[in-house]
Amino acid sequence: MVTATLLLLLSVLLPADMASHLMVTPQVAVLQVGQNFTATCVITDTNEVTSDDLYWNVSKTTVLPEHYTKINRTALAVTVTISSEDRPWLFCLCRKVSPYVVLNGGKFIHGVQLVSGYAPERPENLSCVAVQENTYISPSITCEWEAAGRQTTAVPTTNTLFVRKIITGETFNALTPANSAKVSMPIFPSFATLEIWVEARNKLGALESEHLVHDANYFVKTNPPADVKVISEKTFPTSLLINWTHPIAKEYVKLIYEIRFCPKGSHMWTYVPPADTGKDIQSFRLQNLQPDTVYVTQVRCKNSKKDHGHWSSWSTNATKRTPEDRPAGKPDLWRITTEGGINERQVEFICKDPEFANGRIIRFDITFQKTKKKVSNGSWEQASVPVNRTEWDRSARREIALLKNIQLADDRSVTMKVTAVNSVGESAKALLVIPAKAHRHPPVEELKVRPHAGRLLLDWKPPNVTAEYEYVVEWIGGGQIDWQRENSSTRHTAIEGNLEPFVCYNVSVYPVYFGRIGKPARVEAFLEQGAPLQAPTIRLKGNPGHNEAELVWEEIPQSRRRGFITNYTIFYSSGAEMHVITVPANATSYTLKSLSRSTKYDIWMKASTVKGSTSGFNHSFTTLKYAPGEIEGIVVGVSFGFLFVVLMTMLLCIYKKDMIKDNFWPQIPNPKESTIGHWSPDYPLKAETPKESCLSGISVLDVDVCDAKCVFEEDKAGLPLKKDKYLSEEHSSGIGGSSCMSSPRQSVSDSDEGGDMADTTASTVQYSSVVASSGYKGQTPASQPPPSIFSRSESTQPLLDSEENPDVSLPDGGRAFQRFSKQPSFTHGAGSDNPDGFTQLEMEQQEALEALNFCPLEEDGEGTAASDGPSAAAASSYMPQLGGYRPQ
Numbered sequence: 001m002v003t004a005t006l007l008l009l010l011s012v013l014l015p016a017d018m019a020s021h022l023m024v025t026p027q028v029a030v031l032q033v034g035q036n037f038t039a040t041c042v043i044t045d046t047n048e049v050t051s052d053d054l055y056w057n058v059s060k061t062t063v064l065p066e067h068y069t070k071i072n073r074t075a076l077a078v079t080v081t082i083s084s085e086d087r088p089w090l091f092c093l094c095r096k097v098s099p100y101v102v103l104n105g106g107k108f109i110h111g112v113q114l115v116s117g118y119a120p121e122r123p124e125n126l127s128c129v130a131v132q133e134n135t136y137i138s139p140s141i142t143c144e145w146e147a148a149g150r151q152t153t154a155v156p157t158t159n160t161l162f163v164r165k166i167i168t169g170e171t172f173n174a175l176t177p178a179n180s181a182k183v184s185m186p187i188f189p190s191f192a193t194l195e196i197w198v199e200a201r202n203k204l205g206a207l208e209s210e211h212l213v214h215d216a217n218y219f220v221k222t223n224p225p226a227d228v229k230v231i232s233e234k235t236f237p238t239s240l241l242i243n244w245t246h247p248i249a250k251e252y253v254k255l256i257y258e259i260r261f262c263p264k265g266s267h268m269w270t271y272v273p274p275a276d277t278g279k280d281i282q283s284f285r286l287q288n289l290q291p292d293t294v295y296v297t298q299v300r301c302k303n304s305k306k307d308h309g310h311w312s313s314w315s316t317n318a319t320k321r322t323p324e325d326r327p328a329g330k331p332d333l334w335r336i337t338t339e340g341g342i343n344e345r346q347v348e349f350i351c352k353d354p355e356f357a358n359g360r361i362i363r364f365d366i367t368f369q370k371t372k373k374k375v376s377n378g379s380w381e382q383a384s385v386p387v388n389r390t391e392w393d394r395s396a397r398r399e400i401a402l403l404k405n406i407q408l409a410d411d412r413s414v415t416m417k418v419t420a421v422n423s424v425g426e427s428a429k430a431l432l433v434i435p436a437k438a439h440r441h442p443p444v445e446e447l448k449v450r451p452h453a454g455r456l457l458l459d460w461k462p463p464n465v466t467a468e469y470e471y472v473v474e475w476i477g478g479g480q481i482d483w484q485r486e487n488s489s490t491r492h493t494a495i496e497g498n499l500e501p502f503v504c505y506n507v508s509v510y511p512v513y514f515g516r517i518g519k520p521a522r523v524e525a526f527l528e529q530g531a532p533l534q535a536p537t538i539r540l541k542g543n544p545g546h547n548e549a550e551l552v553w554e555e556i557p558q559s560r561r562r563g564f565i566t567n568y569t570i571f572y573s574s575g576a577e578m579h580v581i582t583v584p585a586n587a588t589s590y591t592l593k594s595l596s597r598s599t600k601y602d603i604w605m606k607a608s609t610v611k612g613s614t615s616g617f618n619h620s621f622t623t624l625k626y627a628p629g630e631i632e633g634i635v636v637g638v639s640f641g642f643l644f645v646v647l648m649t650m651l652l653c654i655y656k657k658d659m660i661k662d663n664f665w666p667q668i669p670n671p672k673e674s675t676i677g678h679w680s681p682d683y684p685l686k687a688e689t690p691k692e693s694c695l696s697g698i699s700v701l702d703v704d705v706c707d708a709k710c711v712f713e714e715d716k717a718g719l720p721l722k723k724d725k726y727l728s729e730e731h732s733s734g735i736g737g738s739s740c741m742s743s744p745r746q747s748v749s750d751s752d753e754g755g756d757m758a759d760t761t762a763s764t765v766q767y768s769s770v771v772a773s774s775g776y777k778g779q780t781p782a783s784q785p786p787p788s789i790f791s792r793s794e795s796t797q798p799l800l801d802s803e804e805n806p807d808v809s810l811p812d813g814g815r816a817f818q819r820f821s822k823q824p825s826f827t828h829g830a831g832s833d834n835p836d837g838f839t840q841l842e843m844e845q846q847e848a849l850e851a852l853n854f855c856p857l858e859e860d861g862e863g864t865a866a867s868d869g870p871s872a873a874a875a876s877s878y879m880p881q882l883g884g885y886r887p888q
Contacts, residue, residue, distance in 0.1 A: 031082045037080055037114065051074055156177065181198075194213070226246075233323070262295065349418075404416070415432075445460065461491070477500075567582050
């Protein structure tokens with residue numbers, strides 16, 4: 001495009017010898033969008049090319065050959081359609097058919113710019129006005145119209161307003177590109193005829209609007225009436241008088257008026273019929289108004305000629321209250337009933353002012369009576385309830401007043417009558433009867449409430465009764481109560497009160513039969529629902545278990561629900577694992593089961609309505625490692641098991657007590673239970689306290705020398721008879737003590753009556769007494785002792801472990817040495833220095849026994865002991881006198 005423009009400019013500015021060989025005609029083209037345009041390209045001053053070598057371009061787009069028309073050898077025409085509001089270039093060009101054309105390309109191009117637009121259309125709806133300035137009409141006329149058609153920036157349209165006086169032919173005009181204009185004249189030509197029109201013109205043509213031909217006053221618009229005043233007259237409570245003044249002198253324009261009015265706060269205007277105000281007047285009385293009501297009044301005016309002129313603007317608001325009058329309606333009496341106790345109701349009577357109170361209500365006069373079973377059992381009681389309202393208007397007239405609280409038994413009814421009193425008089429009586437519970441009429445059927453267009457719509461079917469009745473529609477919500485009355489033919493209605501969105505309303509419909517209230521039908525409804533403002537706060541009931549936890553929550557307060565709760569959703573998680581449970585809207589608890597032991601869980605709840613959901617706060621808890629009572633059960637089980645083992649052990653011990661006793665507590669020889677054979681009953685034995693240094697188990701009897709001899713001789717006489725017996729069984733222990741010379745063999749009793757001991761479970765232990773028949777080693781007894789006795793005992797008790805195991809040595813002094821003495825019988829001599837009074841024989845016996853106890857002896861073939869020490873020799877020489885006892 002730029003190159004083509006430059007070439008065109010060069011073709012115009014270059015000298016003649018450098019001029020273009022192509023020429024396009026026509027050169028100026030203003031075209032209407034949508035029309036066809038034909039251009040012709042002519043070859044001049046050259047024979048290098050012909051029309052067959054030419055072609056056309058529109059905005060760098062080659063026009064198809066079918067749109068070409070060959071006129072002759074040097075001329076080629078083209079026809080194009082203008083389809084846009086752009087300003088494209090149409091170029092005629094030549095193909096490169098020769099070197100001359102190539103070298104002189106600038107001489108073989110020429111074009112024309114196509115300017116497009118729209119033809120003007122006729123202006124519509126021309127209107128003109130001449131306004132009032134001060135007390136006369138302005139000499140300027142302002143007109144407005146609607147422009148028709150379209151225009152472009154390349155082909156703009158201008159409008160010219162013309163005002164011509166018919167009588168003089170004088171014309172005034174104003175040029176404007178807009179759709180309004182003002183024509184000024186020297187003075188306003190009142191009562192003269194004017195012709196007014198508008199002309200729309202551009203490069204594609206010109207058109208005129210319709211011509212307005214009217215009297216000049218036809219175009220006049222005066223100011224609104226001035227000094228509008230409203231007067232209230234006490235004697236006319238339903239009337240207001242309106243006064244005003246003319247805005248302009250009658251010499252200029254004769255006017256007619258229009259009046260409208262409405263109660264204050266209302267936007268529903270009431271217009272006075274034109275027949276009453278269509279005249280030259282300056283006052284008017286409004287009638288049939290509502291007493292004690294504030295009204296807003298406005299007045300306007302126009303030319304009195306029919307279909308002439310413009311209405312002025314409305315005057316400023318003029319307000320006035322009508323005087324009070326006696327109430328024309330009844331108080332709207334209603335009640336609120338609550339349970340007051342057992343078989344009792346608390347009835348609260350309330351009322352609103354009459355719909356047409358006609359003034360400020362100053363008090364309510366009430367009369368009521370309680371009855372039982374339709375029989376009057378009480379007198380009529382009267383009372384007055386004052387109403388204190390400092391500021392009162394029409395809206396406050398429907399405020400609810402509390403009249404009386406009555407405690408009513410279920411089997412009783414109460415009749416209430418109320419009148420409203422204002423400064424002029426009292427209203428008609430309103431009647432309401434609260435029947436006994438058992439005598440209420442049936443309710444309406446199939447009550448339905450639904451929101452629609454910002455209102456709550458109600459539908460119901462009437463009760464199946466023939467009595468005449470009306471309906472009371474009651475709604476309670478947001479801490480407020482209100483009601484409205486409907487006639488008996490109503491089946492559909494809308495609540496007229498101011499309802500708020502997101503508030504739950506309890507809507508009830510009561511049939512009322514001659515003032516007697518029937519049973520209600522109730523439905524809850526929302527004007528508009530939303531997401532809840534909060535979700536329930538979830539918590540645990542008690543402590544969690546090892547695999548379950550009981551969750552509880554409280555219902556969302558009604559004021560925070562903002563809709564009907566459809567369900568609750570419980571979320572609980574332990575780490576990355578999430579669980580979701582849905583519970584119904586009426587649930588207030590839920591038990592989570594199949595939980596893991598000793599695991600921390602996070603829980604929260606979401607409450608949902610049809611419009612959205614809201615989540616609550618998180619709550620955490622940790623399950624127990626053991627179930628309640630599980631540890632106690634383990635302890636009790638272990639305890640019972642231990643007790644069972646103990647009891648079984650005790651029973652086993654009782655059942656096997658003999659075997660256990662033999663194994664753990666063997667029988668110990670008890671000398672007290674041994675049988676002692678007295679060979680000479682004339683000499684009883686006397687036990688002597690054992691010395692600490694004596695060997696245990698050795699019993700020594702002190703006998704006189706003579707007795708010892710007798711005994712010794714008897715023993716010697718009996719010794720050969722028993723020697724074989726003693727030797728066959730080895731030697732037995734003396735007094736149950738252990739001897740280092742003995743070896744463990746079974747002992748045999750030396751009793752003459754000894755029986756077969758194989759039948760006993762324990763070996764028979766032979767106890768012997770050591771005796772002396774005469775002085776030892778030349779010792780002479782101090783005096784002649786009494787006759788001696790040799791005692792021997794047999795015991796059937798088993799031996800001690802020390803007696804059965806002679807290899808175990810005992811410590812020194814571990815054996816008790818016991819002596820049985822009748823009297824000291826051996827002395828060492830007359831001058832003995834033995835401090836303890838032992839005789840020489842006793843001392844030697846003790847030495848022999850000590851040698852037996854502490855010095856191990858080796859046996860010879862004859863049963864005697866051989867030893868290198870003197871003590872051993874002494875003991876060996878003394879052994880035959882000890883009775884040859886060896887422990888087993």
